[in-house]
Every structure is written in structure tokens, then in C-alpha cells.
Amino acid sequence: MKVTVLGSGTSQGVPVIACECPxxxxxxxxxxxxxxxxHIEVSGKSFIIDSGPDFRQQVLRERIKKLDALIFTHEHKxxxxxxxxxxxxxxxxxxxxxxxxxxxxLHQLQNExxxxFSGISYPGIPRVQLHPISEERFEIEGVxxxxxxxxxxxxxxFGFRIGNFTYITDANAITAAEKEKIKGSEVIILNxxxxxxxxxxxxLSEAITLLEELQPKQAYLTHISHLMGFHAEVEKELPDFIRLAYDGLKLNC
Known part of the structure; x- marks a missing residue:
């Protein structure tokens, strides 16, 4: 499995518009x-988790030519x-x-x-197939x-686990039962x-505490605000198995 971090920033991105911070x-x-x-490439398939405002720029930057499915964690813009x-x-x-x-x-996507979904088709309209998911495991193209x-x-x-890789963003609480689903992951990306x-x-401290409990071989932090500080300086404070993610980071899981 190959995982590429398309974006690692918070809702405003970094730099923030009109911000003068260092x-x-x-x-x-x-x-x-x-x-x-x-972006996740596994078993010959190509998936993207979340398509935010920078989706086009990210896909062009990574030269993604094929996409088998789009998966959403939640409905925020x-x-x-x-x-x-x-x-x-x-x-x-x-x-x-x-x-x-x-x-x-899915209902929120239909509204936005x-x-x-109006029933009026014209050339250039996006074409989608909606697949509802629940807390039960599901399969896409055999994955x-x-x-x-x-x-x-x-x-x-929702966060998602595929094989030995788990991805969780925009979270501040995970129950003990859900942590059991994560345990054994070799690589975790967490917000x-x-x-x-x-x-x-x-x-930062809460994420480190959780990752020390889950004990992956390697972990990366994402959804990072400009308030976190400089990437190079924050990394010096982290345990050896935890690093900050950055845009374009590529992992083999």
C-alpha cells in the first residue's frame, strides 16, 4: 500500500489568509x-479520503490519473x-x-x-454513485x-483502517471499543x-498520548494549524516514532 498525504492543514490551510505570524x-x-x-493506492486500486477545497490542486500536483472511489470522513466544507x-x-x-x-x-452532499442530483442532466455535470456506509466494515473493489x-x-x-494503515482526522475522542479496531496498525495518521x-x-499532547497507547511502528500528525509552530521545531519535541505529516509525504505501508 502506498499512502500520499495530499494535504496536512486545518480548515484554513497554512498560510492563513491575511495572517502575519512567522x-x-x-x-x-x-x-x-x-x-x-x-490518496491511497492498494491492490491496484486508487482511493482518496476527503475532497476539500484544494482537491484539484492536490490531484494535479501528485499526477493522479485514476480514481476508483472517493470516501468521506464527515460533511464539513x-x-x-x-x-x-x-x-x-x-x-x-x-x-x-x-x-x-x-x-x-450523503444527504449533506446532496444539499450542497x-x-x-436535481434530475436535470447537462454536459459537464459530475456523475456519482452514492454508497452509504455504517460502522460495519465494507469493501470497495475487493479492498x-x-x-x-x-x-x-x-x-x-469516521476514520478508516485499510490493512495495517489507519487514518483519523478531525477527532477529539475515541472510545475504547473503537481503539481496539485500530490496535495492530503499523502506520497511523492522526489529527x-x-x-x-x-x-x-x-x-499535540493528546495525540501523542493516544499514539503511545496504540503503539504503531510509525505515526504521523495531520490537520495541523499555524498555531502548532514551525514544522522543524515541533518535530524535535516528538517521540521517535511520531513525526509531523506534510503535503506530498509518501508512505509505504
């Missing part, structure tokens, strides 16, 4: 963070806004795009992208995927917004 002016490419998303750009894959692959999410998220339920303050969200506590995201 991190937003950093010249380190690792401090330039698009909205959070990952920084995770869904780029779905219109699946049109290019409709044209090149000559088929509708399978979209996987829980029912609540109402022109797709088994285990949903991991987490809480984003009061909003239920850590900033050093200070936050109402709906793990802080």
Missing part, C-alpha cells in the same frame, strides 16, 4: 499546508468542497464516481451539490475497509491541531 511566512515547504486529504472536480475522472474513466459516506454525510468511529466534539465522524487544548480536535 509560521505563515515560513520558507520551509513543510509549513505550507493544504486542506487535509490522503474543508473535507467536501472539491467534489465537483471528480468530473475530470468521469470524462477520463467514462464512468460515474463511487462515493462512500454515512447517510447523514444539489445541481448534481476491505474498517470504519473507526470518533467524535469531532458532538459530531460523529493534532495545535499545542493548546481545542474543543473538537486533539491537541
Amino acid at each position: 509560521v505563515c511566512h515560513s520558507l520551509d515547504y513543510r509549513d505550507k499546508r493544504l486542506r487535509v486529504s490522503v 474543508d473535507h467536501t468542497a472539491g467534489m465537483d472536480d471528480i468530473r475530470a475522472f468521469n470524462f477520463s474513466q467514462h464512468q460515474d464516481m463511487p462515493v462512500y459516506a454515512e447517510e447523514r454525510v 451539490f444539489s445541481y448534481i 476491505q475497509i474498517i470504519p473507526i468511529r470518533a467524535m469531532h466534539y458532538k459530531l460523529p465522524v 493534532a491541531l495545535r499545542k493548546e487544548p481545542h474543543i473538537s480536535h486533539f491537541s
